[in-house]
Amino acid sequence: LKQEALGKIESSQSLKELNDVRVAYLGKKGPITEVLRGMGKLAPEERPVIGALANEVRAAIQEQIEAKQKILEEKVIAEKLQKESIDITLPGRPIVQGNHHPLTKIIEEAENLFIGLGYTIAEGPEVETDYYNFEALNLPKDHPARDMQDSFYISEELLLRTHTSPMQARTMEKHEGKGPVKIIVPGKVYRRDDDDATHSHQFMQIEGLVVDEGIRMSDLKGTLALFAKKMFGEERDIRYRPSFFPFTEPSVEIDISCKICHGDGCSVCKGTGWIEILGGGMVHPNVLRMSGFDPENYTGFAFGIGVERIAMLRYGIDDIRHFYTNDVRFLKQFSPVE
Ligand code: PHE
Numbered sequence: 455l456k457q458e459a460l461g462k463i464e465s466s467q468s469l470k471e472l473n474d475v476r477v478a479y480l481g482k483k484g485p486i487t488e489v490l491r492g493m494g495k496l497a498p499e500e501r502p503v504i505g506a507l508a509n510e511v512r513a514a515i516q517e518q519i520e521a522k523q524k525i526l527e528e529k530v531i532a533e534k535l536q537k538e539s540i541d542i543t544l545p546g547r548p549i550v551q552g553n554h555h556p557l558t559k560i561i562e563e564a565e566n567l568f569i570g571l572g573y574t575i576a577e578g579p580e581v582e583t584d585y586y587n588f589e590a591l592n593l594p595k596d597h598p599a600r601d602m603q604d605s606f607y608i609s610e611e612l613l614l615r616t617h618t619s620p621m622q623a624r625t626m627e628k629h630e631g632k633g634p635v636k637i638i639v640p641g642k643v644y645r646r647d648d649d650d651a652t653h654s655h656q657f658m659q660i661e662g663l664v665v666d667e668g669i670r671m672s673d674l675k676g677t678l679a680l681f682a683k684k685m686f687g688e689e690r691d692i693r694y695r696p697s698f699f700p701f702t703e704p705s706v707e708i709d710i711s712c713k714i715c716h717g718d719g720c721s722v723c724k725g726t727g728w729i730e731i732l733g734g735g736m737v738h739p740n741v742l743r744m745s746g747f748d749p750e751n752y753t754g755f756a757f758g759i760g761v762e763r764i765a766m767l768r769y770g771i772d773d774i775r776h777f778y779t780n781d782v783r784f785l786k787q788f789s790p791v792e
Pocket residue numbers: 616617618619699702733734735756757758
């Protein structure tokens with residue numbers, strides 16, 4: 455019996471098999487327990503002999519099981535280590551770093567510039583009411599200038615904003631007639647244009663508004679000249695043109711010369727050689743009044759910058775549609791951080 459048990463222990467390949475052997479030989483129904491239980495039936499002089507023998511066999515089997523158990527356990531650990539080992543010589547997977555979209559870069563640059571001049575940044579809804587988009591900007595329902603901006607209407611009173619200017623009225627209302635107001639508003643705007651190289655039904659603007667006592671046209675000129683120089687460098691020419699917006703009086707438009715110089719010479723863009731980048735002017739007294747400011751005490755200037763135009767000039771992009779088609783070959787040309 456002892457030899458048989460020891461043989462089985464030796465040949466056990468797993469902890470489970472070993473446990474089965476233990477139960478079979480040492481368990482409650484095993485042969486040794488049976489022998490010990492049957493002691494009562496033996497002659498008194500046989501009992502110590504048989505008892506000692508049974509105990510010896512049991513101890514031997516027990517000892518052998520424990521030894522084998524250790525070996526099997528170590529084997530399990532070794533296998534586990536083997537399986538979970540990491541091959542540190544494998545080359546790593548490259549981490550792909552995304553780039554900032556060129557429009558994001560221009561907006562961030564402009565924001566930093568205006569924050570440095572003491573402006574705060576505001577944002578407004580893209581679904582706007584007819585009141586803020588037109589009426590509060592001195593464009594009553596029958597005003598012919600509404601034709602200038604063919605709009606996406608959602609209902610009679612709601613539309614996709616055609617410019618960021620509604621935030622002029624919204625911001626002034628919040629100030630309850632007290633200056634100073636000094637904000638810029640970056641955001642998306644929508645117009646019913648047919649898309650081509652220079653027109654998109656969706657584009658971005660940065661609105662600016664300053665209202666306080668004694669604000670003059672020269673403040674607007676100085677601010678916009680600084681902006682243009684910072685964006686395009688000292689060498690670019692800037693041109694002011696008289697213009698018209700119902701919400702500013704007088705109104706101006708600013709063009710940047712689109713002469714682009716590389717190492718080996720300069721080229722001029724098609725057309726007039728100038729690209730319009732923004733419109734602006736002195737806030738119309740009606741606009742101040744409707745939003746709770748007294749035009750006797752307060753004056754202000756406002757402007758609206760076309761973000762795509764700036765990006766096209768800065769990076770030499772010839773088609774506005776590139777900004778929205780999300781071709782990674784286009785986007786990859788812009789560094790993650792400038
Ligand atoms: N909202 C005008 C436009 O979209 C630009 C503008 C803004 C003009 C502020 C004057 C003052 O064309």
